[in-house]
Amino acid sequence: MFGFRPQDVAPAGTDAEGPRFDAKVHLTEPLGDITVLDLNAGETGFKMVLPEEQAVGYAVGDDVTVRIAVENTHLFSRETGTAIR
Numbered sequence: 627m628f629g630f631r632p633q634d635v636a637p638a639g640t641d642a643e644g645p646r647f648d649a650k651v652h653l654t655e656p657l658g659d660i661t662v663l664d665l666n667a668g669e670t671g672f673k674m675v676l677p678e679e680q681a682v683g684y685a686v687g688d689d690v691t692v693r694i695a696v697e698n699t700h701l702f703s704r705e706t707g708t709a710i711r
Contacts, residue, residue, distance in 0.1 A: 627707075629700040632662065632673035637680075638693040645696065651688045654681065665690065 638646040652671065653664035661681030663674045674692060676684075684690065701710040 627702040627704050629702060630672075630694050630698065632675045634695040634698040635665075635672065635674040635692050636676075636695075637674075638691045644693045646691055646693050648689060648691050651684050651686055651690060653686060654684060656681070663690075665692070 647667055649665040649667040649672075651663055652666050655662040655664070656678065659678050660675055661678050663676065663681065663684055665672055665674055702708065703710055
């Protein structure tokens, strides 16, 4: 299995490196100075954390292209859940 933390997901700008994929905003969770966006890419749900001033531009139902900081990703054994990397 492949894992990443919400703070390692960001909107993909035109100069962003790394994997990019399209997602849809499912829910926004304002938490003061940050907002957690619940996103769906196909059947897979995941979260992205943004500063509040950046997150105000997103609403439920919006499409967003995101990138993942590959250097911070993790691999896990499907059978045991043990971290491989």
